[in-house]
Amino acid sequence: MIRTAALDALPVREAVPALVSALDDHGTAVLCAPPGTGKTTLVPLVLAGLVGGGPRRRVVVAEPRRIAARAAARRMAWLLGEQVGGAVGFTVRGERVVGPDTVVEVVTTGVLLQRLQRDQELTGADVVILDECHERHLDADTVAAFLLDVRETLRPELKLVAASATTDSAGWARVLGGAPVVEAAGVSYPVETVWAPPARPVRPPHGMRVDPAQLTHVASVVRRALAERDGDVLCFLPGVGEIARVAGQLGGVDAEVLQIHGRAPAAAQDAALSVADHRRVILSTAVAESSLTVPGVRVVVDSGLAREPRVDHARGLGALATVRASRAAGRQRAGRAGREAPGTVYRCWAEAEDGRLAAFPAPEIRIADLAQFALQAACWGDPDAAGLALLDPPPAGAMAAAREVLVAVGAVDPAGAVTARGQRMARLGLHPRLARALLDGSASLGARRAAELVALLSEEPPREYGDDLAGAWRRARAGGDGYASRWRAEARRLEHAVAVRDPAGAPPPDPRASNAGEADSSASPAFEARGSGRSPGSGAAPDDAAAGLVAALAFPERVAGAKGQGAFLMASGTGAELGDGSRLRSAPWLAVAVADRPPHSASARIRLAAVIDEDTARVAAGHLLTDGEEVHWEAGDLVARAAERLGAIELAVRPLRTPDPALVRAALLDGLRSEGLGLLRWSPDALTLRARLGFLHRTLGGAWPDVADDRALLERADDWLEPELSRARRRADLGRIDAGQVLNRLLPWATGEAVRLDELAPERLEVPSGSRIRVDYSAEHGRPVLAVKLQELFGLAETPRVAGVPVLVHLLSPAGRPAAVTADLASFWQGGYRAVRAELRGRYPKHPWPEDPATAEPTRHTNARLRR
Template sequence: MTLPIHEALPALKNALAAREAAVLVAPPGAGKTTAVPLVLLDESWAAGGKIVMLEPRRLAARAAAARMAQTLGESVGDTVGFRVRLQSKVSARTRIEVVTEGVFTRMILDDPGLDGVAAVIFDEFHERSLDADLGLALARDAQGLVREDLKLLVMSATLDGARISALLDDAPIVESQGRMFPVDTRYLGRDERQRLEERAVRAIERALVEETGSLLVFLPGQGEIRRTETLLRERLRRSDVDLAPLYGALDPAEQDRAVAPAGPGRRKVVLATSIAETSLTIEGVRVVVDCGLARVPRFDPASGLTRLETVRVSRAAADQRRGRAGRTEPGVCYRLWDEPETRALPAFARPEILEADLSRLALDLARWGARDASGLAFLDAPPSAAFSEARNLLNRLQALDGQGGLTAHGKALSDMPLAPRLAHMVVRAAASGQARRGAEIAAVLSEQGLGGRDVDLRHRLEGFGRDRSPRARDAHSLAERWARQAGRPSGAIELDDALMLAEAYPERVARARGKPGEYQLAGGRGVYLEPADALARETWLAVGELGGGEARDRVLLAAPLDETALRDAFADRLTAEDRLETGPGGKVRAKRLLKLGRLVVEERLIENPDPALIAGALMEQVRADGLSVLRLGDRAKALLDRVSFLREVDGDPWPDLSEAALVSRLDEWLEPLLFGRSSLSSLDEGALHDALKALVPWDLQRKMDELLPARFEAPTGSTFAIDYAAEGGPRVEVRVGELYGLSEHPSVAGGKVPLTLALLSPAQRPIQITKDLPGFWKGSWREVKVEMKGRYPRHVWPDDPANAAPTTRAKPRGT
């Protein structure tokens, strides 16, 4: 069978014969995935060597190997084999190995020279996975350092060939034109009032009526697939249609059934995620229904969480999906949006290296001997913030030394084909004699759906243990291999399931707060469980998986955590914080908190706290609430008023004793009074007055007493407090009889400022306010005297008060 790619093969062979690298751009359906490795196997430079081809997904790797083996009339594992995470079929005779991108990363890290490998083919490179970018960078580095003869071929259906060519020293670009069969595109519009599943079902029903053949339906995730399948089973009245879900978490046997052709006289509707977007030919499929959405991981360095977001696909991805309909005959693609929207789609999806958690990348680069990514050929450099956060995580996991190289523990993590957190968990579990259990937890965390969907890790592990499916058996075998890799027991403290989770995700240790099911993580974020969940009654949880929104996440996997066990196992990672609290009566108590991140694990009273800490806390109260929390007393307040008045009248050199100034100088005048005290209420008014007065230099104190006496002495010898803060100037309240005989108005500030006299009746009620006492005696006194004499006949009311004798008493009765 002649494929479109065949026309480009001579040029490709010439390019690789002349150069060490080439770029092949071929549209969907050209046949590059299965034709190119077989053709290159016969090239002279490949004699005696293997060709390793990278695929973005396990299903695609298995399918490509099966198709090539079928072409050769052999079984998988003979000339053509595959290696993916949970499966492998290779033999000593295998010369073409189809591997997932992550497997290749392990291969080249273990053997930088790629001994026995003649060429590495990066298929579907346009998907720009993190592992593909890293694999190409490492292969290019190895090619330049130790393997000049290694051939590199980058293949894609939609790649910008010029950029990758420049990355490979202007490698030649070979293009294959044309899809095998034409595909008619029909736009069905987007009705936002309907759920996605309802719109998908309507399109499927229409396609089954309008077209022949099987259907491939692209949906964003498992949830949409399950709901669409349920709707179809309820509504389809056809007995000749088989429904087949297809997504990454399915057992490989179920995936293989999904991509197998429909039986004679039957049609198939394959409900798939992006797993079916590339490198797959499903026999009999000539209709594609595309919802235009995909679920992609997005890493947030601020929270340390990777979230799955539903996004619009790129134009390149939409073209890839459309191409699935024209693989074996002319096809049709139904798009669940309007045609103008296609032009608004991004040309390509953002490369994963710009969105992902880079901790594994940073660990792999450290193992490669690179402190950062600057010396390697990355098509897009890792973002500095995310890469820095990744290095910080590796430091917290004790995987890096002071120079940024791998520690012994970091080497152990790098040897394991797991995310650094999970590798750290398994190695720590092995040290405590729990390697197998730790490896099983790692399997459940890294393989979606393994062991069921229960939130409780214990139940998930029980389900994993009971599962006898091929996928579960492969996962058990993989866990055994990880457990052997992780090392031997070293007498470390024994870890239970929850503590192992906490080792992987210490910032996800959670403590209950508020309503049932509400928790706070050690990292500070709020998370929740459904209140009806049995785990919602636990005080402490170790959380392994989260999902949800940006503000608050839902706990998807967790285990109950014992507080004492947490304190013992994390003793070296708990931080101590001394905190002061104000109790009844304003008394300050000191507590010592042991914390894991933001969470308090233990708190206790400090019996003999540092006096300086208590003094500092008391001063903080004053800074927060102002001088009103101090019992300053009348003398202290009067002192402040006098200094403030003099500063207003004379300016310098009078000190600023405003509230803001005093609060800024608490350490000068207040702190010495606080040592040995536990509350502000215990401070003596006199001591506060004296401390404030000490802020006024001695010579100014004397001058202040001369210029602004604290009290006014009346002709009777009685003294009265002067209110220097009164509106309108210094003011004194005095009974009018005590001022008889005073012919001049009293003043302060060296005669510059007249006192405001509030003249009172014998009953202490105001009768006149004046700043001109002589004028009062000569003027309105006559009317006041008449009124007062009528009210208070036993008191003296002279006609000439300026020359009368002052008095504090009433006349004797009968006079």
């Protein structure tokens, strides 16, 4: 029996006529409705014709999370007075509850993505609702782009609704081809904000780590909220680990403590989402921000933290990172306290910090590993995703890194076109790395064992399972916890999926099926070429060897060779370290399944790994094997050797007696770049020549080369260092090259200017006394310097010039010490000379100090010699 009163109480009903009209006229619409208005429950029922008397249509509702999909289906079935599996059903990975009369099916976006790849027309579906679009999950963005492509090319009658509590309505309207925006007013009660920052500073989150002091503070705020306010308390935390820690600190509170997250057992999720007759504290991840309605909540405690995906393409490391939640997320969380009555939100940060938070969470397409997205786009026929209608384009660098992964696992060819193997990998519902491990591992270990290990890698086991993948595998097989239950279900799904074959001429699979699989089962090029060393399907390998093989197949760049003391070097070139006490510390090789790199650390921390041998490393990472000459500058000299490497890991090396001359030359140039041209032999004359040429380049430019900068000189190595550089074989050979002699080659001989070098920038200038004084062209101020005793310039009225530039005259005392500096001798004789004469004539009485130096005779001698 339909619960009419409950349906009529949903505020979104006022917007339903406008939504129906928009879909009839345009085929697409954007629905903006606050949480709790019924957009997820009433709208699908109306569009399906189950309430309100409209035409009967099959509606597919896509939710970003499994827990939300189950909850939405159960709520709609309850409103209809039915059980799930009747008119309303749901499909999530590993679980499907539908029946022959199902017309509203709630699915995860991942399931819908798989269906579209198997049946691009989405046969049987009349309306698709993309719920919670504001969360900007990558699967949801991809599904929206694919559906718009389907509408444009195959099924213009397919209707599409983008629904969200708070979203970029203008952006979605634009992407949906100018779709109308329908807004529904919500019923919200006032929410009081209480700022509750920690009394003492806490360390900011980094990686997956949250300061324990922060979690202790959150637990204390929950206790405070229980004491100060009535009603259930909903506390937002970034992840499962933090929920468990806070739950452990809430022992003894006068309330039931429940947990909501993707890993929680279905019974626990149902208990949190049901009406209770006692007080509760619900600890939740971001899933409760908008996807779920938790009845009875009057108080929200917001830790202010969230989890976002991060990927380090250079090191091949991807993980979730703890970040400060955005202001938009804060508003969503606070709104949960005012759904049913006035409420309160306790924010565990200072009010002054709030304005510095990001306005919105980052779209996943900008920050996530895009390998799975790139494979989906390639299967769709658009490898670069250039033709897809996306709110944000994928970053070029991330797409390039994704393409490299797909080529390495054999999912696409070098041009980006999907292979038959890639089509099959896409249908497994796994990251391409894990799909490769499942397909290739099954050939060696059998489908069941490979599926069990890949299931372990697809959802990281709890930390208490340890860092040894084989040990975690044994514990999961024996375990009775919620993780072990989910692991067994996923392993069964994967075993079935990898075993499915489509016989020739068989009809296509049911597009509503969630576990179909097909196509080519050949191994990846590297795996097939080298073999596994075991009979395919034998399953005879010990647990350690099997776990290592699967982990290495999934993450070949992370096979790691031991360096000692629990330190390893991964094939990607990143160092990695095990924690103290790990039994893996003595292993010569590891396959690293999970690792993260703390900020400001050069090495990654190994969270989960398996022992392997060198043969397994060669099998799994065969595409990284190289064997060739290595000639490079190392530790101040040239090193030439023949080396076999697995990525950055050195397997074997021997000295190279006759290295490739081109490689030698390149290595010597690297040495000159890193250590400078001082490796050559620079005589005083060579240094003077370089300074003179540098002066002419600065002053005249034109044909006079730039020789002051090492980099500029090395860019023209062919013009002045050959053939001497080509004959060099080591550092000592560079030291025998006369820099002055080879530098002469850069003079502008072709234009004839070279012959004017001594005229334009002479080494020495003759002064009135007859002395020839060296000119210093290397002065930092750029002007040539003439350092000469003052008495030798008597009678010289004009300052000497080189290349038209007045030199800077350093006038020296008879003892050769600086007495004055001038670029205008005439002015000096008239003014500055008197002060110098008064100061120095008593100190040097044997030298001439005439009153009129402009008419005096220049001399290098004392008064006595002048009289003689």
